[in-house]
Amino acid sequence: MYQILYDIALRLGLGIILAALLLMLMITLRTIFYNYNKETNIIVIAILVALIIYALGDVALDILHI
Secondary structure, three states, rough: OHHHHHHHHHHHHHHHHHHHHHHHHHHHHHHHHHHHHHHHHHHHHHHHHHHHHHHHHHHHHHOOOO
């Protein structure tokens, strides 16, 4: 049980770090490509959703021991 909680906390922490880095990248891209804000936001949101789906699937596989 302790190992499962540790894995979930580790993945959530890494997800927060990745999200912060992606947010910094988005801010940088927003300043570089000022005229293309919508396209940049859609791409970043798609990447974040993909990372969330991957992390949830990975945690589910660990919990189910498949």
